[in-house]
Amino acid sequence: MAKHNIPYVNLPAQGRDQMEDLKKIFEQVVLKGSFVGTHDDLAALEKRLAEYCGTAEAVALNSGTDALLLAMKIAGVGEGDEVITPPNSFVASTATIIQLGAKPVFADVLADQNIDPEKIAKAITPRTKAIMPVHLTGRICQMDEIMEIAHRHGLVVIEDAAQAIGSMYKGRLAGAIGHFGCFSAHPLKNLNALGDGGFVTTNDKAAAERMRRLRAHGMADRATIEEWGMVSRMDTLQAAILSYRLEKLPDVIAKRRDNAALYQKLLHHERMYVPTCRNEEFNTFHTFVVQVDKRDELQAHLKEIGIKTAIHYPVPIHLQPAAHALGHKKGDFPMTERQAERILTLPVNQYMSRADVETVASEVLAFLGR
Known part of the structure; x- marks a missing residue:
């Protein structure tokens, strides 16, 4: 449950x-x-x-x-x-x-x-x-x-x-x-x-x-x-x-950035890539996407314990049935394809509490530490 x-x-x-x-x-x-x-x-x-x-x-x-x-x-x-x-x-x-x-x-x-x-x-x-x-x-x-x-x-x-x-x-x-x-x-x-x-x-x-x-x-x-x-x-x-809602957007962005910063502070594991912010950029974190081994198993585990996630996007466009006429095959874009197997979008929405972010991070690390 x-x-x-x-x-x-x-x-x-x-x-x-x-x-x-x-x-x-x-x-x-x-x-x-x-x-x-x-x-x-x-x-x-x-x-x-x-x-x-x-x-x-x-x-x-x-x-x-x-x-x-x-x-x-x-x-x-x-x-x-x-x-x-x-x-x-x-x-x-x-x-x-x-x-x-x-x-x-x-x-x-x-x-x-x-x-x-x-x-x-x-x-x-x-x-x-x-x-x-x-x-x-x-x-x-x-x-x-x-x-x-x-x-x-x-x-x-x-x-x-x-x-x-x-x-x-x-x-x-x-x-x-x-x-x-x-x-x-x-x-x-x-x-x-x-x-x-x-x-x-x-x-x-x-x-x-x-x-x-x-x-x-x-x-x-x-x-x-x-x-x-x-x-x-x-x-x-x-x-x-x-x-x-445009008037409220700065506050929305600030809260999502706070949540992302907390993830960045908490999520450290050799089997996970966590996005960082470079000095020249200001990232508004529409999504917070990590790259992790055993992604599907982790997503299923998080769902089972009540933490919802997403994948953006599980099948690259060049491998979609609609793209067949473009003539691409698996292996044409190796970085994209490798990431598609590992990317997982964690919740980062502005209505999350600090405790929510800490909980997600803790459960992810606990799974990876098994």
Whole structure:
């Protein structure tokens, strides 16, 4: 029988904490009677997101996946182009490349799970159009090296910052280093909606304006369709919730960083890799991912005693059935594949107490010490 009750995420606790404010937001939106694509509401959120991320523009969309898709479309990625990206991301980063008729070209990762700049350089061909680094776990990739490679070859850099809002690299914020930054506001993210949501950051005002047209069928106004677009507007309710939760984001990040720091202090074992924070980075810890021997056995044990964990992600993208046509095989990206067998995401959410973190760490070490 479980002796602990430590969830991986705790959205009910967030709901209880914010319920009275959320009721007021819901009432305001309902009584206003405008639910989809309301310009003033989206513009207010976009202004705040741009200020927070340190960019000239932010464009609110209905998902982080559409953020990637529209950023690449506006960057000119299309049929026959190649986009370099890691194979250990969530599937959306690769799927959006394929949906545009382009080819994902994978580059293996470093020990910290982020894309290896040296592997990027070796993957460039005459067809390469863009680089899509993924700031996995909330740690920003080595962007100085990546931007230098991109500049040298005339490539667009599209940051997949879905897990990294508020993260910094050498004092620069995620989404403000490349040409575009793509964010998710999925309920599991540090800045989370009550459903799907996402946004793109950029310093290119013309690109932002085009993206705003594309998210609404390509319409310049109700009577004028300038180009074929799509439906990717953020709902007014989600915009209002994100505006409210953006004020709380610094506290959310601070608590997750405190929890991560305690893990880093407590978790030391020769059979475990624990992520550290380098001087040049500010990691917001969307996830806290360790690498450990006998991962599956450890996860099963923790579940049995009431500690919930996750795996991000158990099967690399290049080995998924959908990727068969890309022609990859096991062994093509050894670092990614080795990590996929060992990675385990421990709970790090902002509603954990210090005792919760100590309990998780103690149980992990006890298992490894058997």
